[in-house]
Amino acid sequence: MSTEPEGSFVAIEQIRHRYGAAGPAIVDGVDWIIPRGEIHCLLGRSGCGKTTLLKLAAGLLSPDEGAIRVAGEALHGPSARAGFVFQAPTLLDWLSALDNVLLPISLKRRPNAVDRDAARDLLARVGLADFAARLPSELSGGQQSRVAVARALVGQPDLLLLDEPFAALDALTREELQDDLLRLCALNGTTALFVTHDIGEAVYLADKVAVMAAGRITHTRRVELPRPRHRDMRYAPSFISICRELRDAMDGSAVITASRRPAA
DSSP: OOOOTTTOOEEEEEEEEESSTTOOOEEEEEEEEEOTOOOOOOOEOTTTHHHHHHHHHHTSSOOOEEEEEETTTEESSSTTEEEEESSSSSOOOOOOHHHEEEEEETTTTTOOOHHHHHHHHHHHTTTGGGTOOOOGGSOOOOHHHHHHHHHHHHTOOOOEEEEETTTOOOOOHHHHHHHHHHHOOOOOOOEEEEEESSSHHHHHSSSSEEEEEEEEEEEEEEOOOOOSOOOGGGSSSSHHHHHHHHHHHHHOOOHHHHHSSSSO
């Protein structure tokens, strides 16, 4: 039986992945460790490989080289330990908000009263207690995103993987959902890997941030801000200083990306 190495709930070990045998590496030799209960953010420009790395960590893609371990067990396909939140909410139009939350359970077995109570509790925790019977078409974009987060958490996953789930929302709704996510992860000690191109979002959410460019991690930064996080932190000099450091790292990473493009 595999055992979880101390301090490494998720271990990404020299991962490489290509689209096509002769294609360039989209993820190119990434090492990354996520301790249990921490939130880590992958930060980078479009096309840097961060979403591909997230899909590898979810078991939705298989690496060409290297290994991914969750709680000491090598990952071969989607993990029952993980919940995934996509860029779009991807709710089923004909199901109510409650039944959309219950969908991961419904695909395995018929939900029981305990499952329904858990789903209603999650909807309440994201401010949708009165919206359980509504169809997705009757919900705002922010409300649909809240349902998607609740759906990912209904099975009480140890690991939550999120691919820019709030990118299409207005700034205020986005901040509210960040607070919802932090509160829910803290409640159950959930480990999370969150992909974003938004520097402020990464700093606000994360215990540690990795900057990616051209398939590689080019910069890392622990975020030594107290928890629970709160809105006023966004305007503190320490927060702004970390954002500036990460912006400088992303600007430097753009040079790395340009240097790896083939000549015209």
